[in-house]
Amino acid sequence: MADTKKWKNINKSREERPKVQEYSCWEELPPIPISLPIDGSIGTTGDWRTFRPVIDQEGCNKCGFCWMYCPEGTISKQEDGSFQIDLIYCKGCGICAKECPTNNIKMVRESDIKK
Amino acid sequence: MTKVELTDFVQNKETQIIKGNVAAANAAKSARVQVISAYPITPQTTVVEKLSEFVDGGYMPGTQYIKMESEHSVMAATIGASMAGTRTFTATCGQGLFYMYEMIHWAAGVRLPIVTAIVSRGTAPPWNIWADFSDVISCRDTGWMSSFCATHQEIYDEILMSYKVCEDYDVLLPKFVAYGGFILSHTSKPVIIEDQDKVDSFLPDLPDEKGWPHIWVDPERPIMHGNLIMPSGFYSEFRMKLHIALLEAKEKIKNATKEFEKVFGRSYGNGLIQEYNMDNAEVAMLTYGDLALQMEEAVDQVREEGYKVGMVKLRHFRPFPTEEIIKLGKKVKVLGVVDRGIAFGSQTGGPVSCEVKTALHDIEGTAKVFPMMNGIGGREVSLEQQKNQLKLLVKYNETGELPKDMIHGTYWDGLLEVK
Numbered sequence: 284m285a286d287t288k289k290w291k292n293i294n295k296s297r298e299e300r301p302k303v304q305e306y307s308c309w310e311e312l313p314p315i316p317i318s319l320p321i322d323g324s325i326g327t328t329g330d331w332r333t334f335r336p337v338i339d340q341e342g343c344n345k346c347g348f349c350w351m352y353c354p355e356g357t358i359s360k361q362e363d364g365s366f367q368i369d370l371i372y373c374k375g376c377g378i379c380a381k382e383c384p385t386n387n388i389k390m391v392r393e394s395d396i397k398k
Numbered sequence: 399m400t401k402v403e404l405t406d407f408v409q410n411k412e413t414q415i416i417k418g419n420v421a422a423a424n425a426a427k428s429a430r431v432q433v434i435s436a437y438p439i440t441p442q443t444t445v446v447e448k449l450s451e452f453v454d455g456g457y458m459p460g461t462q463y464i465k466m467e468s469e470h471s472v473m474a475a476t477i478g479a480s481m482a483g484t485r486t487f488t489a490t491c492g493q494g495l496f497y498m499y500e501m502i503h504w505a506a507g508v509r510l511p512i513v514t515a516i517v518s519r520g521t522a523p524p525w526n527i528w529a530d531f532s533d534v535i536s537c538r539d540t541g542w543m544s545s546f547c548a549t550h551q552e553i554y555d556e557i558l559m560s561y562k563v564c565e566d567y568d569v570l571l572p573k574f575v576a577y578g579g580f581i582l583s584h585t586s587k588p589v590i591i592e593d594q595d596k597v598d599s600f601l602p603d604l605p606d607e608k609g610w611p612h613i614w615v616d617p618e619r620p621i622m623h624g625n626l627i628m629p630s631g632f633y634s635e636f637r638m639k640l641h642i643a644l645l646e647a648k649e650k651i652k653n654a655t656k657e658f659e660k661v662f663g664r665s666y667g668n669g670l671i672q673e674y675n676m677d678n679a680e681v682a683m684l685t686y687g688d689l690a691l692q693m694e695e696a697v698d699q700v701r702e703e704g705y706k707v708g709m710v711k712l713r714h715f716r717p718f719p720t721e722e723i724i725k726l727g728k729k730v731k732v733l734g735v736v737d738r739g740i741a742f743g744s745q746t747g748g749p750v751s752c753e754v755k756t757a758l759h760d761i762e763g764t765a766k767v768f769p770m771m772n773g774i775g776g777r778e779v780s781l782e783q784q785k786n787q788l789k790l791l792v793k794y795n796e797t798g799e800l801p802k803d804m805i806h807g808t809y810w811d812g813l814l815e816v817k
Binding site: 290291293294303306309312313314315316317318319320324325 | 507508509570608611612613614619620621622623625626627632635636638639640643
């Protein structure tokens with residue numbers, strides 16, 4: 284028998300809500316799919332990158348524009364106020380380089396980066 | 399359909415002589431909608447103008463009115479507001495509805511109970527702003543429910559009933575409430591604006607801060623919806639669930655109509671269709687929207703001449719009342735369908751005619767369907783024309799003869815002649 288009430292717990296915590304594997308048939312599914320955020324739910328999107336953003340830390344004025352504009356939340360603020368890019372997930376869209384007011388982020392072709 | 403007598407209105411204190419658009423605005427007010435997002439377009443403009451007056455004048459305390467820069471943004475804002483767990487309302491029509499089109503799919507896909515008034519108008523080009531249901535019908539496959547209103551009072555009543563159906567936890571779907579531009583929207587008729595307490599007792603409670611059961615907005619606990627689902631994932635299952643919810647809404651519509659009749663005393667058939675003078679009828683005319691109102695008079699007059707004709711008003715286009723149409727098809731010998739809206743390239747008549755033919759297909763011993771097209775782009779439809787249409791059905795039944803001037807299987811009534 285399909286448990287049509289199973290999805291009523293989707294608004295519970297990550298541990299309490301049913302996992303997608305627990306739904307045995309379509310009758311049990313919620314009306315729409317809802318997920319809780321998790322790091323890299325679609326995989327290591329850094330593989331998609333053609334150009335890598337490289338921050339020139341010396342010229343950086345630590346304004347935080349790159350951190351604010353990054354659509355994927357891959358830029359994080361360090362304890363000293365500087366910014367680091369998580370290259371496992373950065374897709375290389377270039378928005379940070381475009382928005383950087385001091386032009387301190389350069390987009391470098393991945394093949395040009397010295398291994 | 400029981401004709402509403404003028405005395406009913408005079409005796410009722412709450413009666414106002416108002417335009418159809420004002421009736422729609424009053425319905426939103428009576429339903430205590432919490433968020434209204436709108437962008438004006440003829441002939442819908444006065445709906446949102448009236449609502450902005452209500453909000454500005456303090457007649458709708460707690461209601462947020464959001465003026466947007468386009469219809470696309472309007473639906474996006476309405477979706478956001480509904481997702482946050484509020485009762486929402488908007489209105490549009492014609493090209494504005496088409497500009498909304500992408501968001502229309504999102505609203506249904508996220509299963510949000512948004513009610514949208516559609517003041518139907520012709521589709522451009524050539525530019526046209528008069529009654530024609532082509533606009534709302536072109537949103538047939540979006541997952542929205544859609545209904546047609548024939549009278550001013552029905553606009554008010556249908557919007558109230560819509561919230562009841564849409565917000566049912568087993569339905570959770572958006573709905574269009576369509577009525578003909580100018581014919582209903584800009585003419586004045588008496589409309590009973592119901593007592594607020596009575597409306598409150600009929601409608602479900604406003605959603606609490608937790609929102610709807612399937613989606614919520616909580617900054618402390620962010621969620622992701624509209625996720626990408628791979629072909630091997632549950633995509634087709636979620637779409638099928640929407641389809642099933644839409645079909646199962648039929649029962650809810652019937653129940654809401656029954657309850658509405660109990661509380662307010664006005665009857666709208668079984669909710670999906672409404673019969674008029676169908677006793678011993680041999681032929682019947684099926685039509686919808688404002689055409690249905692005048693057709694009642696035509697049926698009365700043709701009956702007086704001794705012909706056994708009847709009429710059925712289609713109230714809901716989605717979900718489509720297939721069972722009711724089959725029952726009707728078994729009852730009469732010829733079923734005429736008058737469409738005020740075109741299904742381009744269809745050889746089985748207008749959009750509703752196609753649906754009727756599909757419903758009756760494969761069913762033995764059902765009526766022959768006679769597709770007609772009338773009043774496109776707000777062209778005036780006279781009583782004489784409608785009486786003639788009914789007599790064509792009678793003639794088809796008696797002799798099996800269709801008019802000689804059928805165009806690709808459809809009888810286009812009221813075309814201009816080039817002199």
